[in-house]
Structures are given as structure tokens and as C-alpha cells.
Amino acid sequence: MRQKISKISLVLILLLTHTNFTNACTIFMANDSKHVWIGNNEDESVNMKYRFWYFKKSKKNYGYMSWSELHPTYESIMYQYPQGGLNEYGLFMDYTAIDEIPVIRNFQKTDREKEVINDILRTCKTVDEALRYINGFNLIKLSAAQLFIGDATGDYATVHGNYIVRKTTPCFALTNYSINNNHTQHCWRRETAYHYLQKEKKFDLTDITQILSKTAQKPQPGDDIATNYSMAIDLKKQKIYLYLKRDYTRKIVISLSKQLKKNMFFEDLGNQLK
Structure with missing residues (x-):
């Protein structure tokens, strides 16, 4: 039995390490000191399905949610391979x-x-703790x-296996190149996000939705990568505004907070994404 489980685990690691990190995404923080927003475009194959997972608060764990791809063979354990998540203290994570x-x-x-996402969300309140x-x-x-990693105070950090880049400005955008050692390169999504982040002094849902819309990817001929869903997240209220396709x-x-009070472990986006 141990040998069988090990083989399955190895297949999952090889498969899911690949699928989790081949997607293109745009993540940004909009912080005007009063409101702290996260914008998140999840860009993958247009055929990809997703599941939201909910984990109730206990004596040992904070309440939190996560989101993952929905692999048909391993759907019941995909919570172990989250793309991102949010907890009851407004701690957010995504890749x-x-x-x-x-x-x-x-x-x-x-x-x-x-x-690491599950363990951090259930035990940490802030970026520093994470x-x-x-x-x-x-x-x-x-x-x-x-x-x-971002939190409800407006703190954030970008983590790689070799480096950690800490907060330098109130607003921030991250896409698909390494930002280690202040490295920058042309990326229309990151440049577009910064353009709108720098224009505004105060941020509301309309502003975040506009940036999500402007940085969304549409399917191109010969390439099926596109924005499947977008999130505007109010970290202080732990509230997500979700847009599909x-x-x-x-x-x-x-x-x-309302979702964690329900008798619910997961919710699929598959049907809504058709």
C-alpha cells in the first residue's frame, strides 16, 4: 500500500507542479490607506475548471478558503495543491x-x-508571520x-525559492517575470496595471474592476490561454467580487465570513465557466 501511495504522490507532484505554475496571471494591490484591495486575473487554458475550498475555524486553525484547478482524476484532493487563498484575517496568497x-x-x-499555502493561511495573520x-x-x-503574499494592513511580499522582495510602495503589480534585484522588463499587463494604479488616489470596486478588465487576456489564434476568472478582493472585509470569463x-x-458559517467544504466554478 505504501508503494502504491508513493507512486500516486509522485505522479501528482509531477503533474500538479507543472499545471500550477504554467499559467499566466496578473496580481496587484491597490492601497489608499483606507482601503486595501487585491486584483487577481487567473489566466490559463480556456477549458480549465476550478474549485473553491472552505475550511472552518477551529481551536488550532484560522478559517480560510483556497482555490485550485479541478483535475478530473484527483478532484477530491486538489485542495492540497492550491493556486491561492484568503483567510479570515485578510491574508491573501497567489502565484x-x-x-x-x-x-x-x-x-x-x-x-x-x-x-505552503494551506499551512500559512491556517496559522498566520500577516505577511510578517507568513x-x-x-x-x-x-x-x-x-x-x-x-x-x-498580501495582508489587510497593506503589507506585501513576493517569494521565490531563492529570494524575498518586500514592500516598497503602497501599490504594486506582479506578472510573469522575476522581480529580484529590482529587475523589470516589458509586460503590457504589469505596465497597464501600474498606469491605472498611479492615476487614482482612492480606490473602490469600480477602479479595481477596471484594472482587471484592462489587464485581462483574451484567447488568441493558436493560443488558448485567457483570463478565466478575475477577483477583486477587499482584504479588510474579506470579501471577494468574482467575475467569470x-x-x-x-x-x-x-x-x-458567511461562507465559513455554511456547511460547505467546496464549490465548483466549472458549470459557471461554460
Whole structure:
């Protein structure tokens, strides 16, 4: 039995490490000191389906939600491979893919092969706490992506297996290239997001939705990568405004506190994304 489980686990690691980090995404924080918003475009194959997972608060864990791809063979355990998540204190996490940078191990730290998002969301309230947790590990799987972490105070950080980039400005945008050592390169989505972030002094849902719309990717001939869903997240209220298939005229409102009171473990977006 152990051998069988190990083989299944190996297949899952190879499969899901690939699928989690091959997507293109745009993540941005809009912080006017009164409101702290996250915008998140999830860009993948137009045929991809998704599931939202909900985990109630307990004596040992904070309440939180996560979102994942919905692989038909392993759908019941896809919560172990989240793309991102949000907890009851407004701590947010999500990935953007980058070109692979091999992780250099620190032999005084433990190699971490298991996903970190679930553990961080259930035990941490802030970016500082999340980074202290991460600091104990070599994030050996985090070589072809950057993990964005933001909290309700407006703090944020970008994490790779080799580096951590901390907050420098109130507003921030992240796409699909390494930002280590202040590196920048042309990316129309990141440049567009910054253009609108710099125009506004105060941010509301309309502003965030506009930036999501302007940075959304449409399917192109010969390429099926597009924005499947978008989130405008009010971190202080832990409320998500969800838009499907680049339709920004209709939104689904998800209040995390209300969802965690329901007798619900997961909710599929598959039918809504058709």
C-alpha cells in the first residue's frame, strides 16, 4: 500500500507542479490607506475548471478558503495543491509563473516539498508571520513561480525559492517575470496595471474592476490561454467580487465570513465557466 501511495504522490507532484505554475496571471494591490484591495486575473487554458475550498475555524486553525484547478482524476484532493487563498484575517496568497530559476538549498534548513499555502493561511495573520514560517524551509518546488503574499494592513511580499522582495510602495503589480534585484522588463499587463494604479488616489470596486478588465487576456489564434476568472478582493472585509470569463458586467459576491458559517467544504466554478 505504501508503494502504491508513493507512486500516486509522485505522479501528482509531477503533474500538479507543472499545471500550477504554467499559467499566466496578473496580481496587484491597490492601497489608499483606507482601503486595501487585491486584483487577481487567473489566466490559463480556456477549458480549465476550478474549485473553491472552505475550511472552518477551529481551536488550532484560522478559517480560510483556497482555490485550485479541478483535475478530473484527483478532484477530491486538489485542495492540497492550491493556486491561492484568503483567510479570515485578510491574508491573501497567489502565484504567478516565471522562467525557472533553480533553487539553491541552505543546508541548515529543511527541504519543503509540500505546498505552503494551506499551512500559512491556517496559522498566520500577516505577511510578517507568513515570512517567518517560510524562513524555516528551502522552498525547493518554488523555482518556476513567485508567490505573492498580501495582508489587510497593506503589507506585501513576493517569494521565490531563492529570494524575498518586500514592500516598497503602497501599490504594486506582479506578472510573469522575476522581480529580484529590482529587475523589470516589458509586460503590457504589469505596465497597464501600474498606469491605472498611479492615476487614482482612492480606490473602490469600480477602479479595481477596471484594472482587471484592462489587464485581462483574451484567447488568441493558436493560443488558448485567457483570463478565466478575475477577483477583486477587499482584504479588510474579506470579501471577494468574482467575475467569470472576462464578463465584468456581472459579479458573484463571496463573503468569507458567511461562507465559513455554511456547511460547505467546496464549490465548483466549472458549470459557471461554460
